[in-house]
Amino acid sequence: MKLTKEEYKKMKDRAILNFGKADYRLFFSPSRINIIGEHIDYNGGNVLPCAIEIGTYALVKPAVRDVIRLRSYNAQYYKEVLIGSEFNPNNKWINYTLGMINAISESGYEVGGLEGIIYGNIPTGAGLSSSASLEILIGKIINDLYNNSEISMKDLAVLGMKTENDFIGLNSGIMDQFAIAMGSSGSAILLKTGTLDYEYVDADLGDSVLVILNTNKGRRLVDSKYNERRAECESALVKLKPKFEIENLCDLTEENLEDALSVLDLENERRRVRHAVTENARVQKAIEAIKNSNMEALGNLLNESHYSLKYDYEVTGDHLDAITAAARKAGAFGARMTGAGFGGCGIALVKKDELDEFKKTAGRLYKEETGLEVDFYETVIGSGPCELEVERWEY
Incomplete structure (x- = not known):
């Protein structure tokens, strides 16, 4: 383009x-x-x-x-x-x-x-x-x-x-x-x-490609809960700093995550911290999957990321959930929201030779669920x- x-x-x-x-x-x-x-x-x-x-x-x-x-x-x-x-x-x-x-x-x-x-x-x-x-x-x-x-x-x-x-x-x-x-x-x-x-x-994905899935459900970040999520993270960090030698939430690891969560008294803060720590770990796992040309593993990580953003960080919304679910049903290795959420786009990892059929099926399933058309963009x-x-x- x-x-x-x-x-x-x-x-x-x-x-x-x-x-x-x-x-x-x-x-x-x-x-x-x-x-x-x-x-x-x-x-x-x-x-x-x-x-x-x-x-x-x-x-x-x-x-x-x-x-x-x-x-x-x-x-x-x-x-x-x-x-x-x-x-x-x-x-x-x-x-x-x-x-x-x-x-x-x-x-x-x-x-x-x-x-x-x-x-x-x-x-x-x-x-x-x-x-x-x-x-x-x-x-x-x-x-x-x-x-x-x-x-x-x-x-x-x-x-x-x-x-x-x-x-x-x-x-x-x-x-x-x-x-x-x-x-x-x-x-x-x-x-x-x-x-x-x-x-x-x-970022060579071999015979696969990342496809951008535009939900055509727009959002404005300043009017969303973006700033609220950051405030929740900052509040949790203040409570955790006296107990752990950290400057940021992602200085925590999956090994000490449960100990960190036990310090927090608010459930929403525990969820935000759980997402931050597990998502940080997923990044390195994704790099290894790409290096090893393991698209199935990469797809699973995309799915895990989306579920964490949905349940622990609560930033997906009905349209992003619908398009990523449609992408999985249409044969993608995995799919997740990308960006800040609250509408916007998802991405899906798809075999190149299945791309046309994927678009047709995912588009139909998404429209049945939401009444909206989905726009697809192949990443370059x-x-x-x-x-x-x-x-x-x-x-």
Whole structure:
């Protein structure tokens, strides 16, 4: 789902119409999926995400003043804001752009105005990190236009998380921004979120493929129980720290999990901790399964992850439960929700030669259960953000 010549020409025509003829520059930032390791990036856990080849494009030029003038090609929305302005809910998606530029400025780097067109092919509300994709896209643009690419991609990921936490008001972890900023073609990233140490893992699944399952049930994280889950984890951590030498919940192991749970007096906190510890252990098991080409074992781990997210972390919901159940009945090795939950997408591990029949059966079962259509996307693991040569479309 890369940018086509037709899409580029439409972006350029819109840019010229709104901002005049200029030497526009074209940038891209991918989306991401998380293979396994959900809701533990803010608990110091290990996660296994990868960048994918759908994402967000920008055709932009510097503005003469410190002003942001960006139009979305996907939605008829335009807002002009000054750099340094405060969060305003009426600014909609421009808040992610403004927050990222403000964060870069507050870190001591140069910033400047932007004019241009934003276009994304990430399904809206699907949980594939469209907001993080936009943040890292803007970070890449500001880095290249105003800082001679001085800011490291790792630092841009940190600034993206700061934007979510401090400007948007969502207490997310760093996984989404890190996976997008540091993406490498064909590889997942084993990210140790407690230290930001990372390594690339060959994501060759042989005769199988990960399929994205879009429930078409959107969600808004700020309005969900995402922040509540993080608060529950932080409360449990405060109670556990005096008893165990830990900085994060995922410093606990499966060996001392039961001892840790006995310290907690609230059932919801025990469930959150159980998920964090067992999910962290599943990440390493999944890496071993991939290395050993054991798709059955990997599928079982995906199933275990989903059940933990459903019963212990309580973030799945009827539509994610329905699509993952349909995927299993349709012959997938395993399936689970991916992303923050409360709607959005799942993933399923499927044999390539059974893919067409899988889609047909899973789609039918899901529609019978929910009345909604499911959209399927085959994953292509891509690289991180980049500037694209416009000449390839200029003919």
